[in-house]
Amino acid sequence: MKLSEINILQNVFVSHIDNQLKLADIYFTDKIETILPKSDRSIRWNDIAYPKDRTQFRQAFQSADKPTSGRIYDGNFLLAIPGAIDAHVHFNTPGFEHREDFDHASLAAAYGGVTTVFDMPCTSVPPVTSVDHLNSKYQAVKDRSYIDYAFWGGVSGAMLQHEKETVHHIQALADAGVVGFKVYCISGMDSFTDLTYDQIETVARWVKKTGLTLGVHAEDKQTVLSRQHELQRLGRNDWRAYCEARDAFAESEAVSKLITIAQKTDCHIHIVHLSSERALEMIRKAKSASVNITTETCPHYLHFTQHDFDNPNIQAFLKTAPPVKSEQDKDALWQGLRDGTIDYVTTDHAGCDPLTEKSSSKFWDVYGGIPGVEHRVPFLIxxxxxxxxxxxxxxxxxxxxxxxxxxxxxxKKGALAPGKDADIVLVDMWDRRTVRSQDMHSKGKYTPFQGFELACSIAKTFLRGRLIMDMESKHKDRTKYGQLLRLRDS
Ligand SMILES: [Zn+2]
Structure with missing residues (x-):
């Protein structure tokens, strides 16, 4: 159902240039119609002494307009940003729903100011390796998402035994609108196995023909497994052993091979969840030599280091692959965000049941994954x-x-501008909020960010013009308006 009446979101700050803001009213149906600045003046962020009592603002900026129909939403002089997109999540429907599902995770996303996610192909059953599997996933997910979503396709190592069929599946999935294809250099999943570098190169040539992206989990299998076996032989089961096996060298070894594959094939290769300075430097060089490569990182790599594993309250909750690294890596990743070497921030949202899957005394066996979709936007701000x-x-x-x-x-997405979907998020830049696992909306309620103070909060989230989350009124419209985005439709 489309919104035909014009609604107005009054009195919001919108980003102008760099750190400049403008006060505006946003007119929207399911799309943004107009953004009307309320004065020519732009205000430097630092110059806004924001009062708890917003009367002063109200007196200065009366909104004259009253729509003849539709609704008025009070923006309350908060910051409006485009609905955030998380290009890397594992929402697990169908198949691993004892850990996470679309109902919970998409609600967590709405609370976190996220209006679109790209769900990974490997953590649902069956994995999204053919159009049949894509359709069965869509049947399971539709009507269960509060926010819009798109699907990654995937290529599992086992598929390389049947090359002709795999070529067919890749093209058919591309035509059906997946955002790209995911492969692993090392995978712990029986249902979605890893590929050798030669196989990745072969797949890159096929994906290149579709014009889509090849997303790669980049840790060198041989390095990781040989160390892991040796450490296990010595009886090492601690977090240090896990981090030793999967260090910056393991990541950069894979990244260097993948850069070569990108050079040879000119397929767009995207390195998911980058964790180290070493690999970042390689990507920086490759980009300056115009290699078709991009990358992302996640809040946990930007905040934690391996010292945090010493904290028993965090230890198991911080486990991911690759693991977080050092202070120096962390600083380098921030620099990578600033200078454009890292293209965007995702969460790699992956939850589990913390009671049963985070309690093993062997760190190797602890489930690896952080449910982060609710915290990324306030974290980065x-x-x-x-x-x-x-x-x-x-x-x-x-x-x-x-x-x-x-x-x-x-x-459709990614900006506040006329003609785009009215995916609008209001951020209270003057609020502070402490992360508490019991407040989370994902299925598994745990986070290494427990107790961390965020210097802002998400106040309201609109998806295509509909208010899907409102902290203030504890808005309870639990209609699931989320729709599948097919790339080839847009
Ligand atoms: Zn992932």
Missing amino acids: SEGFKKNRLTLSETIDLLSTHVADRFKLDA
């Missing part, structure tokens, strides 16, 4: 923009615009 590591426009680019541009969703 707090730690990036508000700590002067990023400008406001850079922050917005990293949360939405760059993904929309890269995946050709920019006709």
Whole structure:
């Protein structure tokens, strides 16, 4: 059902240039119709002494317009940003729903200011390796998402035994609108196995023909497994052993091979969840030599180091592959965001049941994954923009615009501009909120960010013009308006 009446979101700040803001009213149906600035003056972010009592603003900026029909929403002088896009999540429907499912995770996304996610192909059963599997996933997901979603396709190592069929599946999935194809250099999943570098090169040539992206989990299998076996032989089961096996060398070894594959095939290769300075440097060099390669990182790599594994309250909850690295790596990743080497920030959202899957005394056996979709937007605004590591426009680019541009969703998503979907998020930049696992909306309620103070909060989320989350009124419209985005439709 489309919204035909014009609604007005009054009195919001919108990002202008760098750290400049403008006060505006946004007119929208399911699309943004107009954004009317309320004065020519732009205000430097730092110059806004924001009062708890917003009367002063109200007196200065009366909204004259009353729509003849439709609704007025009070923006309350908060910051409006485009609905965020998380290009890397594992929402697990169907198949691994004891850990996470679309109902919970998409609600968590709405609470986190995220209006679009790209769900990975490997953590549903069957994995999205053919159009039949894509359709069965769509049947399971539709009517269960609060937000819009697109699917990654995937190529499992086992498929390389049947090359002809695999070529067919890749083309058919591309035609059916997947955002790209995911492969693993090392995979712990029986239902979605890893590929050798030669196989990845072969797949890259096929994916190149579709014009889509090949997303790769980049850790060198031989390095990781040989070390892991040796450490296990010595009886090592601690977090240090896990981190030793999967260090920066393991990542950069894979990244260097993948850069060569990108050079040889000119397929667009995207390195998912980058964790180290070493691999970042390689990507920086490759990009300056015009290699067709991009990358992303996640909040946990930007915040934690391996010292945090010493904290028993965090230890199991911080486990991911690749693991977080050092202070120096962390600083390098922030620099990578600033200078454009890292294209955007995702979460790699992956939850589990913390009671049963986070309790093993052997760190090797602890489930690896962080449910982060609810925290990424306030995290990046707090730690990036508000700590002067990023400008406001850079922050917005990293949360939405760059993904929309890269995946050709920019006709609909990724910016506040007339003609785009009215995916609008209101951020209270003057609020502070402590992350508490019991407040989370994902199925598994745990996070290494437990107790971390965010220097802003998400106040309202609109999806295609509909208010899907409102902190203030504890808005309870639980209609699931989320729709599948097919790339080839847009
Ligand atoms: Zn992932």
